[in-house]
Amino acid sequence: MEGRSYEGLASLADIQVDERFWGNGSAPVVKEWLAENYDPDTMPTLQVASIAGREGVWLLGWNSDGTEYEPLLTLIFGEQYARRQLDRAQALAAHVEPGVVCPRCHVNRYMPYVPGQVRELDDPAPPALSRVDNATHICSQCGDAEAMNDFAGLPLPPKEDWPVVVPGSFGQGRL
Numbered sequence: 001m002e003g004r005s006y007e008g009l010a011s012l013a014d015i016q017v018d019e020r021f022w023g024n025g026s027a028p029v030v031k032e033w034l035a036e037n038y039d040p041d042t043m044p045t046l047q048v049a050s051i052a053g054r055e056g057v058w059l060l061g062w063n064s065d066g067t068e069y070e071p072l073l074t075l076i077f078g079e080q081y082a083r084r085q086l087d088r089a090q091a092l093a094a095h096v097e098p099g100v101v102c103p104r105c106h107v108n109r110y111m112p113y114v115p116g117q118v119r120e121l122d123d124p125a126p127p128a129l130s131r132v133d134n135a136t137h138i139c140s141q142c143g144d145a146e147a148m149n150d151f152a153g154l155p156l157p158p159k160e161d162w163p164v165v166v167p168g169s170f171g172q173g174r175l
Ligand SMILES: [Zn+2]
Pocket: 102, 103, 104, 105, 106, 107, 108, 138, 139, 140, 141, 142, 143
């Protein structure tokens, strides 16, 4: 991304809001806030960037350093949301996928339980508890597989035999 300032752009309507960074459903909120509140004469300069392979200019925030203003994300959505969203944006930038790799299949991911944390739409599902020891968290698909085994009266693959091959994974689960 190549950052530059908002000055010189034709209008606020030209600015795109990338929901991967601002959050699901945030684009209309941010655009409406800017349209109703933003005053380039008294408020910090908006920072925009071009994104490779995507048209338009994309909003990064504003340059509030040394001003009385909070970061734009914090001002619009509040501090708690902003902190969580910045963490997500950093993970995205580092190409880190959310969630934890399942120890049983080594293919799927689950989202660990964190008190008070809100799950995003595109996050992996919460974990299942493995029937092998009733203590290990596994992905929900593996949880289903163990349940099916149990109902069928089949033995469960013990942890020593993990990772198991997941049906449909073409053996990718076997590392
Ligand atoms: Zn799994």
